[in-house]
Amino acid sequence: MQIKVKLFATLRENREKEMMMDLTQGATPKDIIERLNIPKEEAAIIIINGRNAKPDRVLEDNDVVAIFPAVGGG
Amino acid sequence: MNKFIRIDMTAMKVTTEEVPEKYAGLGGRALTSNFVANEVKPTCHALGKNNKIIFAPGLLSGTAAPNSGRISVGAKSPLTGGIKESNAGGTFSQKMAKMGIKALVIEGMPADDKYHIIKIDMNGVTIEDAPAEIIGGCGNYKAIEVLSAKYGEKVGIALAGPAGEHRLPSANISFKDPEGNMRSAGRGGLGAVLGSKKVKALVIDETGAVAVPIADPEKFRAASKVFAKALLDHPVAGKGLAAYGTDVLVNILNEAGGLPAKNFTAGRIDHNDNISGETMNATITERGGEGKVSHGCHAGCIIRCSQWYTDKQGKYITSGFEYETIWGLGADAGIKDLDDIAYIDREMDDIGIDSIETAVAVACAMEGGLLPWGDGKAVLEAVKGIAVPTPLGRIIGSGTAVVGKVCGLFRVPVVKDQAIPAYDPRPVKGIGLTYATTPMGADHTAGYCISGNILKVGADIDPLKKDGQIEYSRAMQIGTASVDSTGMCLFVYFGIADNPGGYQALIDMINSQYGISLTATDVDKLGESVLKVERAFNKAAGFTNAHDRLPEFFEYEPCPPHNVVWDFTPEEIDEVYNF
Numbered sequence: 292m293q294i295k296v297k298l299f300a301t302l303r304e305n306r307e308k309e310m311m312m313d314l315t316q317g318a319t320p321k322d323i324i325e326r327l328n329i330p331k332e333e334a335a336i337i338i339i340n341g342r343n344a345k346p347d348r349v350l351e352d353n354d355v356v357a358i359f360p361a362v363g364g365g
Numbered sequence: 366m367n368k369f370i371r372i373d374m375t376a377m378k379v380t381t382e383e384v385p386e387k388y389a390g391l392g393g394r395a396l397t398s399n400f401v402a403n404e405v406k407p408t409c410h411a412l413g414k415n416n417k418i419i420f421a422p423g424l425l426s427g428t429a430a431p432n433s434g435r436i437s438v439g440a441k442s443p444l445t446g447g448i449k450e451s452n453a454g455g456t457f458s459q460k461m462a463k464m465g466i467k468a469l470v471i472e473g474m475p476a477d478d479k480y481h482i483i484k485i486d487m488n489g490v491t492i493e494d495a496p497a498e499i500i501g502g503c504g505n506y507k508a509i510e511v512l513s514a515k516y517g518e519k520v521g522i523a524l525a526g527p528a529g530e531h532r533l534p535s536a537n538i539s540f541k542d543p544e545g546n547m548r549s550a551g552r553g554g555l556g557a558v559l560g561s562k563k564v565k566a567l568v569i570d571e572t573g574a575v576a577v578p579i580a581d582p583e584k585f586r587a588a589s590k591v592f593a594k595a596l597l598d599h600p601v602a603g604k605g606l607a608a609y610g611t612d613v614l615v616n617i618l619n620e621a622g623g624l625p626a627k628n629f630t631a632g633r634i635d636h637n638d639n640i641s642g643e644t645m646n647a648t649i650t651e652r653g654g655e656g657k658v659s660h661g662c663h664a665g666c667i668i669r670c671s672q673w674y675t676d677k678q679g680k681y682i683t684s685g686f687e688y689e690t691i692w693g694l695g696a697d698a699g700i701k702d703l704d705d706i707a708y709i710d711r712e713m714d715d716i717g718i719d720s721i722e723t724a725v726a727v728a729c730a731m732e733g734g735l736l737p738w739g740d741g742k743a744v745l746e747a748v749k750g751i752a753v754p755t756p757l758g759r760i761i762g763s764g765t766a767v768v769g770k771v772c773g774l775f776r777v778p779v780v781k782d783q784a785i786p787a788y789d790p791r792p793v794k795g796i797g798l799t800y801a802t803t804p805m806g807a808d809h810t811a812g813y814c815i816s817g818n819i820l821k822v823g824a825d826i827d828p829l830k831k832d833g834q835i836e837y838s839r840a841m842q843i844g845t846a847s848v849d850s851t852g853m854c855l856f857v858y859f860g861i862a863d864n865p866g867g868y869q870a871l872i873d874m875i876n877s878q879y880g881i882s883l884t885a886t887d888v889d890k891l892g893e894s895v896l897k898v899e900r901a902f903n904k905a906a907g908f909t910n911a912h913d914r915l916p917e918f919f920e921y922e923p924c925p926p927h928n929v930v931w932d933f934t935p936e937e938i939d940e941v942y943n944f
Contacts, residue, residue, distance in 0.1 A: 299616050300609055300643060308643075335600070336821055341622040341633075341926055343819070343827070357620040363601035363820050363859045364611030364642075364670070364688050365813050 292316060292352035296323055299359045302333065320356055321346040335361040366392075366422070366467040366577075370490055372483055374562045375414065375473030379490040384467045390881075392424035394450040395850035395895050396468060397439025401448050402898045407905035411443035411554070412532055412561040414474040420461070420523065420567070421469075423852015427462025427577040428585070430874050431593045432854040434459045434663030436523075436540065442553035444534040444722070444764055445781040445806040447903040449553035452849060454662030455540030457521040460571040461485075462852075471562050480530070480565040484516065487573040495565040502527050502752050504715035505539050505547055508566070513545060516568045524566035526717020527752040529556030533762035535722035536560065539714065546684050548662045551719040552783065552808060554764075580880030588873035595860045595867025596667055601822065602860035606670040607659040609642035611688035614787070614815075615695070616641045621819050621828065622926045623793040625785075626696045627738070628728040629778045632789045632924045640695035640703050645674065645686065648703065654679015668856050674707050683711040689809075692787035693724020698731055698744065705741025709748055716752045718762055723748065725784035726765045733772020735760070776918045781806035781908070790915055791924040791931050793818050793828040798838035798933065802913045802941040804899035810855055812842035816862065823862030829929060835940045842941070847892035851875065893944060900942065910939050 294312045306327060314322060324334045324346065336359040337344050350356065369388070371380045387403075388396055397419045409415035418440040425433035436458035442449035461469070464487065471483070480495040496515065499508040505526045512522050521541055528536035536556030539547040579585045597603040605613060615637055618624040622632040638644060649656040649672060656675040661668070662685060671685045686707060694706045713720045727747070731738045735757065736747055750758030760771050765784040769777030778785040783806025790797025795814030803811035817824025817837055826833045848855055851871070861867035868885070876882055903912075919931035 297620070300605065300613055303643065336617065336819075338617070338620045341620060342829070343621070343821070357617075359617055359620075360605065361600035361820075361822070362605050362609070362613045362617055363816070363822060363856070364606065364614045365809060365815065365855070 292350070294323070294350055295355045297355065297357040299357065300362055301360050302329060302358060314350065318350050319347050320344065320350070320358070323356060324358065329358070333360050334358050366462060366465050368466045369468050370466060371470045371472060372490060372492065373473045374471060374475050374564065377475065377492055379492070381489070388467065391850065392426070393421055393435065393437040393452065393850040393852050394439070394846060395891060396421040397437045397450050398448060398895050398899050400468065400470070401439045401441065402902045405441050407441070407902050408907065409441060411441045411446065411558060416441050416558055417470055417472040418555065418558045418562070419468055419470045420457070421467065422458040422462040423850060424875055425878065426458040426852035428579065428878060429665065430589050431596060431665055431667045432857050433852045434665055435852050435854055436461070436550070437849065438538055438550045438555050440555055440558045441906070442555070442806070443532070443557045444554040445783050447781055447806065447906055447908060448804055448899045449555060450805070450849065451550035451552050451555055453538070453540050453550040454548040454666070454854070455521065455542045456663060457523050457540050457569060458852060459664060460521040460569045462577055463571050463574040469567065471559070471564055474561065475563050478563070480563050482512070483564055483567045485567065486570040500530065500565060504752070505717050506715055509541050509545055509547065512566060512568055517570055521569040522566055524717070525556040525559040525564065526715065528716050528718040528762055529560035530565070531754050531759070531762065532557040532560045533718065533751065533759065535719045535726070535762055535764045537717050537719045539717050542662055542684070543664055547714055548685060549714065549719070551721065553806065556717050579878050581877040584877035585874055588870045588877060591870035592867060592874060593667060595864045595870065596857060599860040599864070602668050602856060606668050606856060609646050610670050610672050610686065612645050612686065612691050613642035614688045615692060616643065617819060618788060621792065623789045623819065623828065624692065624696050625787065625789045627699055628697060628732045628776060629789065630776070630922070632792050633926055634696050636701045639701050640691050640706065644703060645672070649674060652677060652679045655681045660684060666854065668854065670856060676704065682707045683714065686710055687720070689787050690720040690724055693721060693728065694744065697725060697728040699739035700741040700744065701739060702741055705745070709741065709745050712745060712748045716748065718751055721786050722764045722784045723761060725778060726761050726768045729765050729768040729772065729774060729777060730761060732776065733768065733774055735772065777916060779807060780915060781912055783807045788815055789924050791919055791929045792927045794831060794933070795826060795828065795834040795837050797915055797931055798834055798938060798941050799842060801915050801938050802838070803842060804896065804903050810845065812838050812845055813855070813858070814838050814841055816841070816858070822859055829927060831933060831937070835937060839941050839944060842896060843889055843892035845892070846895040847888045850891060850895065896942070910935070913938055
């Protein structure tokens with residue numbers, strides 16, 4: 292299945308900021324994080340199709356997965 | 366801090382008193398709000414002789430505690446008609462604290478139209494004529510230069526810009542920062558109150574002052590070390606804010622569908638990459654020259670969320686280039702060029718006008734046909750007109766609620782006439798409760814529920830659901846009222862929210878400075894008492910629970926992409942202040 296992956300802030304260092312990924316059925320954000328060699332603790336916020344999600348959420352075809360390090364402001 | 370100074374602008378008389386007993390344990394917002402509640406007639410006109418304006422450093426200001434240099438300013442707000450506390454960085458707070466000044470109060474109003482400078486040094490306080498060249502449209506950058514040349518390069522300055530002289534309801538008070546640029550007590554029109562009292566600026570020179578006394582220096586040092594480590598070890602407080610500034614939020618709010626766009630008609634934009642913190646960082650780095658990716662707004666700031674943003678030649682345009690401003694102009698008003706936004710930001714600082722209120726007012730003016738959508742050049746000209754002031758400048762400088770009325774709009778994003786900032790309350794429900802209920806009028810900093818709703822710091826709450834939001838907004842508002850009383854930058858919250866040791870270190874610093882033994886419960890009680898005092902003032906000024914509501918359009922206009930509406934009932938909203 293095709294998943295759109297978006298990376299932000301420090302996670303863009305030495306990585307593309309946006310990419311399409313071909314993943315097998317049952318894949319989760321955890322698989323993406325591992326494939327991109329992102330240290331687990333650096334993937335602090337995951338947003339799938341505009342909604343916060345956990346790393347073990349099972350993905351569906353055409354999902355948009357945004358991964359952020361810990362960020363804040365205000 | 367043992368001096369309580371009153372400057373009576375009617376009699377042109379200065380009185381230095383001992384700190385009244387009831388204010389002895391208070392600082393920052395706790396002090397300004399209690400003072401306003403005790404001494405300002407709630408029904409007075411905010412620009413009349415019965416309003417009073419108070420400047421107070423936080424409890425820890427002037428010490429070596431990291432990030433403790435915030436100053437609180439309080440008065441009745443000409444924007445909201447309610448109580449106001451607005452705080453800022455810069456150098457003023459630490460100088461006041463080192464001089465032992467607990468509070469500076471300006472009251473009364475002179476009969477003539479002459480502007481004054483209030484000069485504070487170790488010999489006392491004098492009221493002087495303001496230099497003619499900084500009156501009548503002179504920008505704040507120039508005014509700071511003139512005053513620094515006259516009174517000394519190192520003096521601290523608080524000033525009303527042209528917007529304050531025109532007594533516009535969104536005029537801010539600008540504080541000189543360590544490099545001679547400025548930070549603002551932005552919200553609620555306190556610059557207009559200063560202008561109404563014919564005070565152009567306060568200038569403070571702490572030459573000859575000694576260090577702030579610390580009851581138990583060893584314990585203080587130890588606690589300060591733990592506190593600094595808590596901040597520096599946290600990925601947001603110690604690293605993220607320095608690298609990307611607060612503008613890092615553009616992308617995450619955009620992904621979450623909570624970035625208000627085109628006068629709050631959507632929660633997402635397509636040009637987010639043009640205006641994001643990542644782009645700002647890359648632009649500053651690439652342009653080199655005077656640019657700085659990280660910058661602290663006061664001595665002792667270790668978070669360093671500010672920056673110096675430059676033009677293509679690497680020359681300084683603006684600093685403290687914040688998410689709220691960039692969102693307001695970039696997403697809400699649709700300006701797609703970050704340089705255009707930077708020039709408008711500089712102009713707003715130079716004129717001394719709140720960059721949140723003004724950006725939201727600009728977006729409303731676009732909906733109302735007064736300005737073309739997304740036109741940065743047109744907005745810059747209109748904002749420059751505030752200093753003149755042109756009729757359009759006066760309208761925009763009067764804030765979002767006035768623009769909405771002038772244009773005959775129903776989609777006017779304000780609570781208590783103060784503009785709603787950069788998080789849509791429909792898809793991020795927690796922050797909506799804070800906007801609705803804080804005595805300040807719509808204000809994200811009064812109880813920053815974005816933290817647990819979106820950023821997952823300190824809590825993990827579904828932003829699209831109501832569950833847990835009432836209790837969360839209440840707790841965040843109480844905690845914020847406490848932090849605002851310490852002189853601490855609110856961003857220390859990121860470092861201590863999930864770190865009990867860091868939070869305890871903050872309390873230990875206060876205890877070892879004053880030789881007292883506050884507990885976490887006492888600190889919560891302080892926050893609660895501040896909110897109760899503020900709310901009582903507003904009630905006496907005529908506010909009821911019916912004012913604790915979001916604009917009606919949020920209830921019937923779904924916000925894409927989630928297509929949700931604001932659905933808290935009045936009874937649920939009223940639960941926030943049930944403590």
